[in-house]
Amino acid sequence: MTAVTITHPAALAALQQDNPVTEVFHDAWSVAKRNLIGLVRTPTTVMFSTIQPIIFVLMFRYVFGGAINIPGVRYVDFLMAGIFVQTVTFGAMNTGVGLATDLQTGIIERFRSLPMARSAVLAGRTIADLVRNLFVVALMVGMGFLVGFRVHTGVVPFALAIVLLLAFGVALSWVMALIGLRTGNAEAAQAAAFPLMAPLVFASSAFVSTRSMPGWLQAYANHQPVTATINAVRALTIGGPTASKVLVALAWMVGITAVFAYLAVNRYRRSA
Amino acid sequence: MSDAAIVVDGLVKRFGPLRAVDGVDLEVPAGTVLGLLGPNGAGKTTIVRTLTTILHPDAGHASVLGLDVVMQAKAVRKVIGLAGQYAAVDENLTGAENLRLMGELTHQPAASIRPRADELLERFDLTAAANRPARTYSGGMRRRLDLAAALVHRPPVLFLDEPTTGLDPPGRSELWAMIGELVVDGTTVLLTTQYLEEADRLADHIVLIDHGQVVAEGSATELKSKFGSTVVDVTLRSARAAKRAAQFLKPVGAVEMTDERTVAVHVPDSGRSLQRVVRLLNENRVTSEKVGIREPSLDDVFLQLTGKPIEPTLDDADLTPEDRGAA
Numbered sequence: 001m002t003a004v005t006i007t008h009p010a011a012l013a014a015l016q017q018d019n020p021v022t023e024v025f026h027d028a029w030s031v032a033k034r035n036l037i038g039l040v041r042t043p044t045t046v047m048f049s050t051i052q053p054i055i056f057v058l059m060f061r062y063v064f065g066g067a068i069n070i071p072g073v074r075y076v077d078f079l080m081a082g083i084f085v086q087t088v089t090f091g092a093m094n095t096g097v098g099l100a101t102d103l104q105t106g107i108i109e110r111f112r113s114l115p116m117a118r119s120a121v122l123a124g125r126t127i128a129d130l131v132r133n134l135f136v137v138a139l140m141v142g143m144g145f146l147v148g149f150r151v152h153t154g155v156v157p158f159a160l161a162i163v164l165l166l167a168f169g170v171a172l173s174w175v176m177a178l179i180g181l182r183t184g185n186a187e188a189a190q191a192a193a194f195p196l197m198a199p200l201v202f203a204s205s206a207f208v209s210t211r212s213m214p215g216w217l218q219a220y221a222n223h224q225p226v227t228a229t230i231n232a233v234r235a236l237t238i239g240g241p242t243a244s245k246v247l248v249a250l251a252w253m254v255g256i257t258a259v260f261a262y263l264a265v266n267r268y269r270r271s272a
Numbered sequence: 273m274s275d276a277a278i279v280v281d282g283l284v285k286r287f288g289p290l291r292a293v294d295g296v297d298l299e300v301p302a303g304t305v306l307g308l309l310g311p312n313g314a315g316k317t318t319i320v321r322t323l324t325t326i327l328h329p330d331a332g333h334a335s336v337l338g339l340d341v342v343m344q345a346k347a348v349r350k351v352i353g354l355a356g357q358y359a360a361v362d363e364n365l366t367g368a369e370n371l372r373l374m375g376e377l378t379h380q381p382a383a384s385i386r387p388r389a390d391e392l393l394e395r396f397d398l399t400a401a402a403n404r405p406a407r408t409y410s411g412g413m414r415r416r417l418d419l420a421a422a423l424v425h426r427p428p429v430l431f432l433d434e435p436t437t438g439l440d441p442p443g444r445s446e447l448w449a450m451i452g453e454l455v456v457d458g459t460t461v462l463l464t465t466q467y468l469e470e471a472d473r474l475a476d477h478i479v480l481i482d483h484g485q486v487v488a489e490g491s492a493t494e495l496k497s498k499f500g501s502t503v504v505d506v507t508l509r510s511a512r513a514a515k516r517a518a519q520f521l522k523p524v525g526a527v528e529m530t531d532e533r534t535v536a537v538h539v540p541d542s543g544r545s546l547q548r549v550v551r552l553l554n555e556n557r558v559t560s561e562k563v564g565i566r567e568p569s570l571d572d573v574f575l576q577l578t579g580k581p582i583e584p585t586l587d588d589a590d591l592t593p594e595d596r597g598a599a
Contacts, residue, residue, distance in 0.1 A: 008277075008302075010428045011337035014347035018379070030376040038364035041405060106360035110421070113324040115349040116377040 014115075024123070027116040031124025032131070035098065039132055049094065050136055053087040054143060060207055061147045070209055073238060077152065080144040081234040082206030084165050085226055087140050088133050089201050092172035093193045095129045096180030100189040103181070122261075122268055126173045133169040137162060151237050161236035164249060168229045171253040174260035181267045200226045205234075225252035277302040277429050277460035278323065282332035285318050285484075292318040294484035295332070300462055300477075302428075305455055307475025308464040309570065311580070315484035316464035317357075320433045323462065324354045336429050350378070353422035356433030356464070361417050363407035367398050370406060370417060371424055378425035392420040396450065412443030419450065430454065432463045436470060448473055468570035478570070482578045492570060499573040501525070501538040504549050507562040508533050520556050524548050533561075 006012060039046055057079070060068075065075045102108045102121075111121050141149075141162075151158045176193060183189045203217060204210070204227040210218050221227055232249035235242040280298035284291065293315045300306040308316045321327040323334055325345040334341045339348045361370045368389050375385035393402045396416040401409060406417060415435060422430060435451065436444040444467075451474055455461060465471050471478050472492045479489040488495060506521070508514040511532040518527050518535050525539040539545035546565060553560055574580075 006338035008337040008351075008428065010351045011339050011347065014337075014339065014350035015344070023379070026379075027377060030373060034362060034365060034369075034373050037369065038362070041364040105363065106357075107362055109321075109326060110354065110360060111377070112326045113349060113352065113354040114374070114377045115346055115379065120377075 018115075020117070024117040024119055027120035028123035028127060030116075031111075031120050032127035035125055035128030036131060038098075039128065045094065046132065046136070049087075049091050050139055052090065053083050053140055056086065057083055057140075057143055057147060064207075068208055074148075074150075076144075076148045077150060077238050078234065079207065080140075080149040081161075081237055082204070082230050083144070084137060084140055084161075084233060085168065085204075085230045086201050086206055087136055088165050088169035089172060089197055089226060091133055091136055092129070092169055092176045093190060093197065094132065094176075095125055095173040096176030096178075096183075096189040096193055097186045098125055098129075099177055099180035100183055101186045103184045104186060118269065119265060122177055122264060125177065126170055129173050130166060130170055133166055137165055152239050153237060157236040157242070160246070161233045164229065164232055164236070164246065167253050168225075168249070171225075171256040171260070174257055174264050177264040178260055178267055181264060200224060205230050225249075225256060228252050275301050278306070278334075278336055278462055280319070280323070280332070280334045283319065283322060283329050283334055284331035285315075285322055285327060286330050291484050293322070293329075296481070296484070296486055298479060298486075300460055302460050303455075303458050304476045305461040305463060305474055307471035307478045308462065308481055309466070309468065309471045309475075309478055309574070310464075310481035311466060314481045316481060317433055318484075319481075320354070320356075320431050320462065320464055324352055324431055325349055350425070351428055353425070353427035353430045354433070355415075355419045355422035356431070356435050357437050361406045361414060361421055364405055366403050366405055367393060367409070367413075367417050367420075368402040370421055374421045374424040380425060388424060392423060396420045410443075412439055412446065415439060415443070415447055416450065419447070423454075427459070429460045430462070432461060434464055434466065437466065444470070468574075472570060480570075480574060480577060482574075487577045488573065495570060495573050496568045499568075499576050501568055501572060501576065502541065502545070503566040503568070503572070504537045504539055504546055505530065505562075505564045505566060506535045506537065506549065506553070506560050507564075508535070509559060509561055513558050516556065517553065517558055520552055521549060524552065 006015070060079050061076055065079065068075055070078045099108075099122075108121060175196075176189075179192050179196075180189045183192055203213075203221045204224065205221065206226065210221040210227065213221055228245070228249045229252070232242075232245040235245045276299045278298065278300035280296055283293050283296045285293040296315070296319060298306065298319075308319065310316050318327065322329050323336060323341055325341050325348050328342060336348050337351050339351065341348050362373070365373065371389035371392055372385050375388055380388065390399075390402075393399045396419065398413060398417060398420070401413060406414060409417065419432070419435065432451065436447050439447065448470070451461070451463075461474075463471070463474060476491065477489065478492055478495060480487045480495070488499060490498065506517060508517055514529065514533045514535055518529060521527050521535060521537050524545055525537050527538075528536050530536045537545075537549060539549075546563075550563065
């Protein structure tokens with residue numbers, strides 16, 4: 001077995017090296033297209049991930065909002081930054097559910113037998129979810145404007161806020177990718193993700209100022225990634241000191257992406 | 273060596289304490305069909321997953337067209353196609369989109385992707401359904417699309433993992449005909465199956481596998497003559513007569529009651545033994561309603577070698593991952 005001679009023309013052709021960089025982009029885009037078609041053909045999943053934040057907007061804007069007093073800020077402007085981040089946070093669950101479904105149906109098994117870039121399955125999923133987030137965030141911005149949300153800074157800071165939101169979505173996608181790959185089952189991925197996401201979203205500055213919380217909870221709420229991102233988005237849409245808040249949020253995103261992209265890619269390779 | 277398209281040498285794959293594949297050697301000459309036949313859990317799928325580079329072996333070597341499945345995995349993936357129970361098509365994509373996706377992911381020239389997809393849809397009788405999402409397909413259509421998806425890049429070596437499991441008999445024959453055509457084209461095929469008829473019909477060479485080990489191999493005819501036994505079925509007029517016959521026929525060969533009036537005698541040959549059965553029936557003044565002779569099937573071979581039948585029970589069939597995924 002040591003000195004096998006390769007004579008078959010197809011085998012000789014197969015040994016030729018491909019350009020690894022163009023291959024990754026090409027394959028990731030093919031997988032992303034495939035995922036986006038899936039999203040368009042199953043509109044209910046996108047619908048459900050927008051209905052929840054819409055209900056929250058209506059509830060907090062018109063039911064609880066009157067009772068919440070944030071000094072110096074219109075509550076609707078305060079609220080919408082929280083809603084945007086809530087939307088991308090829960091939306092990230094789709095990454096995990098999508099990957100788990102692909103494992104379950106066996107499509108990933110087929111991808112593994114193809115001469116495609118290994119990273120394309122995860123990258124393609126993340127790209128598709130980025131596009132989905134862009135759509136959902138645009139929808140929520142429109143919703144915000146309808147209920148009286150206004151940007152008090154300018155076009156550039158607002159555009160930066162959107163970029164920050166999308167980047168946070170990508171970072172969380174990697175966390176969810178890991179959960180999806182570990183559970184390998186759509187329902188289990190969803191069940192595992194919610195208890196992780198809920199304390200991040202609700203024990204944050206999304207709906208109320210963290211100052212109204214007890215001290216121990218404040219300590220957590222002030223130092224977690226969702227609050228960091230909300231504070232940065234708020235600064236970029238309402239005004240006030242911005243740079244340090246954006247930097248803290250970026251640091252969280254880079255950290256989360258670095259750790260979880262590594263873990264998820266590793267998991268994907270290992271689960272072979 | 274140069275003629276073998278697939279070579280497996282001392283392959284071992286463990287899952288925890290379980291040795292799913294326990295020292296398997298195989299050699300598949302180019303342009304032939306090898307049938308891996310065994311019950312659920314015998315290790316067939318694990319062998320296929322190793323050969324298709326999805327799993328890494330714990331010991332031993334395997335190569336496809338001389339390319340090592342571990343060291344040259346990427347090159348192996350370019351020369352193989354995989355279809356069957358664990359590989360899947362995308363439910364949300366149409367048949368045409370599924371095939372075009374495979375064309376892109378196997379890096380076919382952009383201009384050839386669409387015509388190749390259309391050609392395969394035509395060949396697998398899916399043109400009418402080409403623009404419908406695959407989730408609307410019947411089981412048979414889905415398997416045909418699955419097989420077409422494995423052929424997009426014209427792989428010289430094809431792995432079919434239980435390609436017809438879960439199909440009804442007409443769907444099965446249809447797929448068999450399509451697989452038969454591939455072999456005419458010179459494709460080397462490794463096929464796993466739980467269906468004896470499938471192995472008998474499609475495979476040039478059959479490897480019986482159980483508990484991760486090869487228990488026997490040869491052509492269907494060789495296996496039957498080597499390990500199978502001819503069976504004489506004698507149906508009597510009453511259950512009482514059948515019980516008596518089961519006693520006095522014992523000297524001819526192993527006896528079993530297949531129903532309350534039928535005795536099956538496993539005999540070494542179909543000539544002399546049949547005469548002895550008839551003579552014993554006469555001597556004991558038992559009138560038979562029917563005497564028949566059955567040539568050995570691969571099922572008998574497997575039963576004799578492993579002491580258990582091979583055909584899947586309904587419970588096993590219900591537990592394929594695809595079914596769970598679809599549920």
